[in-house]
Structures are given as structure tokens and as C-alpha cells.
Amino acid sequence: LFYHDFFCMIDEMMRRGSPADFELMVMLAVMRLGSEAYGVPISREIEQQSQRVVVLGSVYAALERLETKGLVSSVLGRPTAARGGRAKRYFRVTTKGLREVREARRAYMQLWHGLPELEGGRA
Amino acid sequence: VKPLQPPAPATWLLKLLGPQRNAEALAGDLLEEFREGRSRAWYWRQVLAAIRWRSNLLVFVFVAGYAWYLAGSSASRPFATVVVTAILLASFYLPGMLSTAKKIVVGVVILILGVLLFCYLPDFRNTYYWSCVPMIVCNFVFHREYQSQPSFKISYRELLFGDLQAERSRLISQLERTTSEETDPERRQAYEHSLEALRLKSGESRQCEEES
Numbered sequence: 001l002f003y004h005d006f007f008c009m010i011d012e013m014m015r016r017g018s019p020a021d022f023e024l025m026v027m028l029a030v031m032r033l034g035s036e037a038y039g040v041p042i043s044r045e046i047e048q049q050s051q052r053v054v055v056l057g058s059v060y061a062a063l064e065r066l067e068t069k070g071l072v073s074s075v076l077g078r079p080t081a082a083r084g085g086r087a088k089r090y091f092r093v094t095t096k097g098l099r100e101v102r103e104a105r106r107a108y109m110q111l112w113h114g115l116p117e118l119e120g121g122r123a
Numbered sequence: 124v125k126p127l128q129p130p131a132p133a134t135w136l137l138k139l140l141g142p143q144r145n146a147e148a149l150a151g152d153l154l155e156e157f158r159e160g161r162s163r164a165w166y167w168r169q170v171l172a173a174i175r176w177r178s179n180l181l182v183f184v185f186v187a188g189y190a191w192y193l194a195g196s197s198a199s200r201p202f203a204t205v206v207v208t209a210i211l212l213a214s215f216y217l218p219g220m221l222s223t224a225k226k227i228v229v230g231v232v233i234l235i236l237g238v239l240l241f242c243y244l245p246d247f248r249n250t251y252y253w254s255c256v257p258m259i260v261c262n263f264v265f266h267r268e269y270q271s272q273p274s275f276k277i278s279y280r281e282l283l284f285g286d287l288q289a290e291r292s293r294l295i296s297q298l299e300r301t302t303s304e305e306t307d308p309e310r311r312q313a314y315e316h317s318l319e320a321l322r323l324k325s326g327e328s329r330q331c332e333e334e335s
Binding site for chain 1: 141142144147153158168170173292300
């Protein structure tokens, strides 16, 4: 893989409005949670899987961007007393989103492939 | 037992300066987490991180600059700038916290007050402070709550060539919304059955497409 190919790939991803790193994590978390994907479980899922602290506000900011790009869609749930009468907003990855996730995985796999620094246990 | 309440100033700040879209969902999520044992410091941290600092700072800079320009070269320029900035900022942020009727009433009251000041106070007329009045009135009268985008937008490609899969996805998202808003359990169950059938159909056709 040449550097030229790398930049072409990044350009291509940017042009199509592909999800960024954190957005991709959010989409994967939404997919893992299925019908129970709303703010709290999404942030918990990312925290558990990536071992990093996640701010709920940034999860919603990423979800807003993804919704604008048409990669996720959302529906309002019922308001509950535990949430002070506020409704949950459930998210779901759209067909376009699923295609983008697959494409991102393919691009990452291609970039990772054949890097000697990443093979074996030590840096 | 009264349920645990998060710090009120933080909630107020979130409503005032937080995101417009998904604001209710975010506030609900924070409350849910707080009631499950998160600390007040955690709540404050989340609120401060959720505030849209850049856009709010932009509004502040614009308003303060305009107020500074209006205050002219008088001796009381700093004081006048602070007062006008505070009034304009209030007109930007307060409407979001009022009901539609209250917003219109406040807007009309400010308009009447502005007209009276314009007619009977020459200083107000000559220093261009009057130009703030239409701005404030517009902020109150024309302020609208953020409405989420419709779940589907038809693309030209779909319009010209037709896309059955996209049509199914749209129907699914529409039906999901209807199901979540339905209160009658029987009708809700019927919607859920239709949803399942549609999802199944959608999955099958996607599989066929991939195979072909």
C-alpha cells in the first residue's frame, strides 16, 4: 500500500461523508445494542468496549451528525417518571449507515494489512 | 420519598446553552444516570461538556460587539455596553424557556415600550438604541423550538428510478415512530406485527440483492 493510495482512500471517505473515528464507535455501539440503543446504554457500551471515559453530550453530538448524514435514524420512546417525564430517543443504523460501516471496516483492514509494527505482541 | 434531584443550576444551564436537538433526551439520560448513583460533580461535568461553547461564544461576541458600537463614544460606554449586551443576550436565550403565548406577550410589551421610548425620549432615538427593539421583538415573537427533521427525504434517484428498498426503510422508520407514539396496546401490537413483517421482507430483499 503506497502513501498515495492512503490519501486517496482518506479523500474518498471524506468526500462521501463517512463517519469519523468516534462516530464509527457510536454506530457500532448502536448496532450492538439493537432495539435498546439510546444515550445511556450507548455511552456505557463504548466505555466498556474501549476503556475510555465517554461524555453523554459528545455521544449525542456524534449521533446528531450521523443523523444529518442519514447514517442513523431515531424514534422517540415513551416519557417515564424515572427520567423526570422525559422521553428516550432510540437510535438505529440505517441501510446507508450499514454500508458505510462495512466500507470503513474494509478501508481499515486494508490499511492495517501488512504492517510489521502491528504484528506480534510488542511495539 | 422524594426522588433524588440533580443540581438545579446545572439543569438550567443545560436547557439554556445546551444542544437544541435531542435536548430533552440528553436531560433525561443525565437524570437517569444521576438517579442511579452518579455524583453531583459528574452531573456538572456532563453539563459543562454538553454546552455548545463555540456557538454560544459566537453569539456573545456578536452581541457585545454590536452593543459596544451602539454605545458610541460616551463616558458611560462600558456600562452601556454591559447593559445592552445583557438585554440582547436575554432576548436570545429567554424565549427558549417560555411558552409560545408568553413569548408573544413579552414581545408585544417590549414593542410598545420601544415605541413609547422612541416617541418620548430623544436620547433613545438619537443614539440608535432603538435598533435593538426590533431585534428583541423578533427574537421573542419568531423564536421556534427545534423540530427534528422528517425521517425521510426522497432523493432524485429514487424519484426517477424508484428504489423499493429505500421505500421499505422509510415505511419501517415511519411505522416505528407511529408504534412508539401509539397508546392503545392492541393497535400497538398490530403495528409491531406489521413492522416485523416489513423488516423480514426488507432483510430478504437485501439478501437477494447481495447474492445477485
